[in-house]
Amino acid sequence: MKWVYSIKHKTRAALLLGVVLVLVLAKNLLDSSHVSQLGSSFAAVYEDRLLVESYIYQLSEHLHEKKMLVEQSYHTGQQQQLPQELKAKNAAILTLVEAYGKTTLTHEEAQFFKAFTQDIDAMQALENKYLAAAGAQEQVKLLVKEQLDAQHRLTKGHLSQLSRIQVAEGKRLNDESKQIIAGSNILTHFELALVVSLGVMIQMLVFASKSQISKFPQKPMLN
Template identity: 30%
Template sequence: MPKNQPQNRKLKVAIILTIIIVMIFGKNILERKNFNELGDSFVSFYEDRLVVESYIFSISEKLFRIKLLVNHCEFESDYSHVIDEISEYEEDILLLVDSFEKTKLTLTEDQFLTDFRNIIEKNLRISEYALLYSDETGINSKSVKEYNSYIERAISDLEKLSLIQIEEGQKLANNSDKVVNRSRIWAQFEVAALVILLIIIYLLIYTSRSIKADFID
C-alpha cells in the first residue's frame, strides 16, 4: 500500500469532520437566534397586542359611558356633575392612549391612534352643559348630533385598532411557527450529523485495525 494513501484518507476524513463540526456549531448559533426571536415574539404578543387590546376595551367602555351621558342628558336631574364626569372619562381615556402610544405601533396604528387622540382632545370637549340641554329649549339636537358623530368616528378608530391587534397577533403566531419549524429541521440535521460522525469514527477504528493487521502480516 502506498505510504501517502493512509495520509490522504486521514486528510479527507479530517476535512469531513471539520465541515460537520462547523455545521453543528453554526446550527447552535442559529438555534440561539431562533430562541431569542421566539422569546421576542411572545413578549411582543403580550405587551403590544394583548395589553393593547385591554386598553382598547377600557377606552371603549369609557367612550360608551360618555355617549350615554350625552344621549340621555334630558333625564339628568343634577346637571352640574355631567360635564365633570365627561371630562373625567376623557382624561382617563387620554391616559390609556398615552400608554398605548408607548407600545410598538405599526404605521397604520399610529395613524388611527393620532386621529383618535385628536377627536378626544379637540372635538369631544364640552365647555358647558347648556350646549347639550337646557330647561328652556330642551335638547340641543344639533350639538348632540355633532357630538355623537365624533363619538362614532372615535369608535370606528377603536374598531380598526382592534382588528390590527388580531392581524399583528396572527403575524407573530405565524412567525413563531416558522421559527419552531426551522428548529425542528435543524434538530433533524443535528441527529443526522451525529450519526455520520459515529459512522466515521467506526470506519476510522476499523481502518486503523486493518492497517495494523496488514503491517503485522
C-alpha cells in the first residue's frame, strides 16, 4: 500500500505547486498593470502638467510684455512700432494656446482655458481699438487703455487659475503613483509569505510521506 500514500502526497504537493505557479502568474500580471499605470501617470505629469506649466509661464511673460509695450507707447506718444510688436506677441501667444489645447484637460481646467482664450480675443479687440484711437483725444485713448488694463488683469487671473490646477493635478498624480507602488509592495510581501508557507507545507508532505512508507513492514529477503 505504500504506493497509495506516495501518490496521495505527490498529488497534494503538485496541487500546492500549482497554487504557487498561479499566484506567481497573477502577481506578474498585476505588476505589468502597475508598470503600465505608472508609465501613464509619469507621461501625464510631463506632457499635461510640466509642459503646460511652461506654456503658462511663457504666456504670462508675453502678456506682461504686451502691457509694457502699450504703457510705453501711451506715455511716450510713440506708436509707430506698436502694431507690429503687438502682432508678433499675439502670434506667439496663439502658438502657445494651440499647444496647450492639445493636452489633456480636466473639467475645471477646460472651463478656465475656454475663459482664457475668450480673454485673449477680447484683449486683441481692445488693442485694435487702442491703435485705432491713436489720433483721438487723450480722454478717448485713456478710456480704451483703462479697458485694456482691466482685461489684462482678468486674463492674468484666469491664467493664475490654470497654473493652480497644474499644481493640484501634479500632486494628485504623484499621490496615485505612491499608492500604486505601495500596493505593489504589499502584494510582493504577501506573495513571499505565501510561497514560504506553501514551501513549508510541501516539505511537511514529503516528510509525512516518508514517515508513512517507513511504517509498512518490509518483506524478508528470500534466500
